[in-house]
Amino acid sequence: xxxxxxxxxxxxxxxxxxxxxxxxxxxxxxxxxxxxxxxxxxxxxxxxxxxxxxxxxxxxxxxxxxxxxxxxxxxxxxxxxxxxxxxxxxxxxxxxxxxxxxxxxxxxxxxxxxxxxxxxxxxxxxxxxxxxxxxxxxxxxxxxxxxxxxxxxxxxxxxxxxxxxxxxxxxxxxxxxxxxxxx
Numbered sequence: 632x633x634x635x636x637x638x639x640x641x642x643x644x645x646x647x648x649x650x651x652x653x654x655x656x657x658x659x660x661x662x663x664x665x666x667x668x669x670x671x672x673x674x675x676x677x678x679x680x681x682x683x684x685x686x687x688x689x690x691x692x693x694x695x696x697x698x699x700x701x702x703x704x705x706x707x708x709x710x711x712x713x714x715x716x717x718x719x720x721x722x723x724x725x726x727x728x729x730x731x732x733x734x735x736x737x738x739x740x741x742x743x744x745x746x747x748x749x750x751x752x753x754x755x756x757x758x759x760x761x762x763x764x765x766x767x768x769x770x771x772x773x774x775x776x777x778x779x780x781x782x783x784x785x786x787x788x789x790x791x792x793x794x795x796x797x798x799x800x801x802x803x804x805x806x807x808x809x810x811x812x813x814x
Contacts, residue, residue, distance in 0.1 A: 672701045674728055680704075681724045683779070684736040685711035689802050692736070704730060710743040711736055712767040713779040722788040731791045735779050736807070738800040743768045743775075772799050776810040 681704040684692055692698065692705060704724045706717055713735070724730045748766050755761040769775040776797035784792045798807040 670700060676701065676703045676724075676728070676730060678702045678732075679730050680732040680734060681706060681721055681730045682734045682736065683707075683711055683713060683717055683721070684800075685709065685738055685741060687738055687741065687802075690736070690738060690800060695800065695805060695807075696734075704728070710741055710767055710769070710775070711738075711779070712743070712769075712775065713782040714764075714767065718782070718786050718788060721783065722786075725790050726788075732794040733783055733792075733796075735776060735783070735795070735797040736800050737772050737776050737779075737798070739772065739802050741769075741772060744770060744772065773810050773814070777812055777814070780810070780812045 678698075680702070682692060682696070683706045684690055686707040686709055693700075693702075696703075704720070706720045706724075708714065708717065721730075721733060743766070746766060746768050748768055750766045750768070751762050769778075776799060780795055780797045783789060783795045786792070797810040797812065799810060800807055
């Protein structure tokens with residue numbers, strides 16, 4: 632696995648002098664695009680699955696799940712929590728692009744376990760406006776996976792809620808642990 636810490640600092644991997652991280656990303660894209668060929672696929676995932684996961688940079692979902700380009704839809708946010716926007720994306724994924732299965736992945740050591748809903752108050756004090764969104768902080772990752780599974784299963788917008796499974800990814804071992812929705 633390549634990490635930022637292991638990327639060389641020579642002219643190819645380095646941030647251009649006076650440049651930004653975004654400049655480095657654009658430069659990497661130019662290199663990528665120079666060898667890019669159209670894979671000839673559309674937006675419908677081959678495996679007809681949508682994966683909802685945390686945005687944590689330690690989760691390499693494609694590698695961890697043995698997925699290839701085009702296999703799935705990937706929806707990521709802080710905590711991998713099923714919010715209204717996730718339901719929106721899942722609804723489009725199912726109703727317009729043919730997915731049938733949903734996999735939810737939270738992980739150990741999530742940052743949302745370390746903060747509280749008071750974060751919204753802190754933001755309000757700092758910027759003078761309270762965010763309309765909930766932080767969705769949690770203390771029990773297993774229970775939060777169960778809550779996310781329940782949100783998916785009870786959404787009136789989703790056509791297929793029979794194949795919804797939730798997991799906790801262990802950031803130390805790379806293993807998934809399935810969560811029983813009944814507990």
